[in-house]
Amino acid sequence: MGTIELVATRYRPEQDVQPWEQRYTVPCSEDMSLLDALNYIKDELDPSLSHRWSCRMAICGSCGVMVNGEPKLSCKTFLRDYREAGVVQVRALDNLPVERDLVADISGVVEHIEAVKPWLIRHSTAPVDTAHTQTPEQMARYHAFSQCINCALCYAACPQFGRNPAFLGPAALTLAQRYNLDSRDEGSSERMPWLNAEEGVWSCTFVGYCSEVCPKDVDPASAINRGKVASDINYGVNLFRLLRGKSDA
Amino acid sequence: MRKPWQPQQPRDWWLHNPAYRRYMLREATALPLMLYTLLLLAGIFQFSRGEVAFAAWLSWMQTPAALLLQGIALAAALLHAVTWVALVPKILVIDSDRLRIDPRQVLRAHQLGALAGNLGLVVATLWLLWPAGGA
Amino acid sequence: MRRSHEPISWSLFGAGGMLLAFIGPGLIVSTLLLAWLVQDPQALHATLSSGLQHPLARLAALAVIALPLYHTAHRLYHGLHDLHITGPTWLLGGFFYGGATALSALCALWLFSL
Numbered sequence: 183m184g185t186i187e188l189v190a191t192r193y194r195p196e197q198d199v200q201p202w203e204q205r206y207t208v209p210c211s212e213d214m215s216l217l218d219a220l221n222y223i224k225d226e227l228d229p230s231l232s233h234r235w236s237c238r239m240a241i242c243g244s245c246g247v248m249v250n251g252e253p254k255l256s257c258k259t260f261l262r263d264y265r266e267a268g269v270v271q272v273r274a275l276d277n278l279p280v281e282r283d284l285v286a287d288i289s290g291v292v293e294h295i296e297a298v299k300p301w302l303i304r305h306s307t308a309p310v311d312t313a314h315t316q317t318p319e320q321m322a323r324y325h326a327f328s329q330c331i332n333c334a335l336c337y338a339a340c341p342q343f344g345r346n347p348a349f350l351g352p353a354a355l356t357l358a359q360r361y362n363l364d365s366r367d368e369g370s371s372e373r374m375p376w377l378n379a380e381e382g383v384w385s386c387t388f389v390g391y392c393s394e395v396c397p398k399d400v401d402p403a404s405a406i407n408r409g410k411v412a413s414d415i416n417y418g419v420n421l422f423r424l425l426r427g428k429s430d431a
Numbered sequence: 432m433r434k435p436w437q438p439q440q441p442r443d444w445w446l447h448n449p450a451y452r453r454y455m456l457r458e459a460t461a462l463p464l465m466l467y468t469l470l471l472l473a474g475i476f477q478f479s480r481g482e483v484a485f486a487a488w489l490s491w492m493q494t495p496a497a498l499l500l501q502g503i504a505l506a507a508a509l510l511h512a513v514t515w516v517a518l519v520p521k522i523l524v525i526d527s528d529r530l531r532i533d534p535r536q537v538l539r540a541h542q543l544g545a546l547a548g549n550l551g552l553v554v555a556t557l558w559l560l561w562p563a564g565g566a
Numbered sequence: 567m568r569r570s571h572e573p574i575s576w577s578l579f580g581a582g583g584m585l586l587a588f589i590g591p592g593l594i595v596s597t598l599l600l601a602w603l604v605q606d607p608q609a610l611h612a613t614l615s616s617g618l619q620h621p622l623a624r625l626a627a628l629a630v631i632a633l634p635l636y637h638t639a640h641r642l643y644h645g646l647h648d649l650h651i652t653g654p655t656w657l658l659g660g661f662f663y664g665g666a667t668a669l670s671a672l673c674a675l676w677l678f679s680l
């Protein structure tokens with residue numbers, strides 16, 4: 183078992199004016215994840231280092247950090263893959279406020295996600311004794327988009343979100359698509375205004391990096407750009423309504 | 432005490448990640464393609480002015496500067512075509528209860544269409560230039 | 567949430583991008599070949615003139631100019647935003663989309679007065 187150099191970007195709001203780098207030497211074995219290394223530092227070397235984690239198995243979405251410039255889940259990232267690089271640079275997720283050390287504040291992202299009403303909306307109420315049935319094909323239509331764990335790696339990957347934090351961003355727009363594509367849902371008219379806005383799908387320029395970094399293969403870039411097609415059609419339909427003297431929808 | 436550090440996107444953000452550099456290169460194809468379109472537009476103008484002006488435009492298209500621009504535009508057009516067609520199946524998804532088309536078929540169709548369109552145009556031009564064909 | 571009017575420019579951008587992918591490289595090779603191999607520019611002018619008699623051919627020629635203009639204007643407009651080069655929207659938008667529109671109008675004028 184060798185060792186590897188780990189450089190963590192520290193920021194302690196009580197003392198620090200700006201982030202700075204601290205170097206640690208950590209053990210490096212075949213089966214050690216970056217999260218293991220961060221926990222090793224916390225337990226054995228420096229209890230003042232702060233980082234987030236919970237499940238250790240790529241499902242809670244809380245351990246996202248930048249690793250050598252790429253957004254990654256630290257529990258799904260292995261030190262063995264960085265032996266060649268010789269050093270692992272870790273910092274808090276890009277494009278988000280840094281609360282402390284490796285902890286990014288994702289509350290803005292959570293607000294964006296909530297805004298698009300990511301839940302099933304029904305206007306007609308079904309009788310209690312029948313289920314809303316769905317064929318496997320209908321489920322396949324949104325299934326990949328429903329795998330999101332709200333880790334915000336895609337927000338760290340998105341330069342348009344970095345440029346303008348009002349942009350709803352990959353995960354929120356993907357969830358809007360996820361429910362709009364669900365055959366049981368009746369709420370797309372409530373979500374379309376969010377998609378149609380400048381801060382909705384139209385801030386996206388299909389950089390595509392969000393889909394590359396997503397640990398769950400959600401493909402948010404595809405979801406957003408399918409949302410552009412939907413918004414495009416919605417625009418045309420609305421134009422037609424206006425021409426016929428009806429009100430703006 | 433909360434005092435979050437607010438990061439600012441640096442102006443040169445796109446230089447620091449290979450994925451961003453690839454993106455910027457894709458977007459940059461627009462510049463030579465626009466300049467080439469302006470060349471073509473000039474050709475239409477000269478064409479509308481008559482044979483002499485059109486012949487002058489044709490020979491001007493053979494000057495080193497024009498050839499350089501066309502060379503860069505050709506590289507840009509190829510990069511554009513490859514990156515564009517690759518993204519089509521992610522945007523154009525046909526999947527409803529009535530009609531479902533496999534995204535791989537959508538990709539194949541666009542690849543074949545782009546090949547046919549581009550090669551067809553070149554073949555048509557060669558045919559036009561063939562002594563028996565036209566000019 | 568205010569509705570964005572981006573669908574208009576995005577549709578034109580998409581049409582131009584599709585057109586450029588389907589015929590862009592071939593078109594550039596073709597004009598290179600034309601300028602290089604043409605023996606008799608007068609005869610070529612006559613051939614193209616008779617081809618452009620049909621209004622649909624003129625419309626196609628207009629599309630080959632106008633759609634790539636909108637496509638590239640859209641990318642450059644957003645590219646400036648990416649490069650942090652900012653200015654009033656009316657100025658930048660007017661320059662790129664307005665410029666593409668004006669040049670397309672000129673092209674239509676030239677083509678349809680042939």
Ligand code: SF4
Pocket residue numbers: 329330331332333334335336337352353356392395396397398399400401402
């Ligand atoms: S779309 Fe992917 S990267 Fe983005 S929050 Fe969801 S799981 Fe994470």
Ligand code: FES
Pocket residue numbers: 235236237238239240241242243244245246255256257258
């Ligand atoms: S610790 Fe839960 S996703 Fe990494």
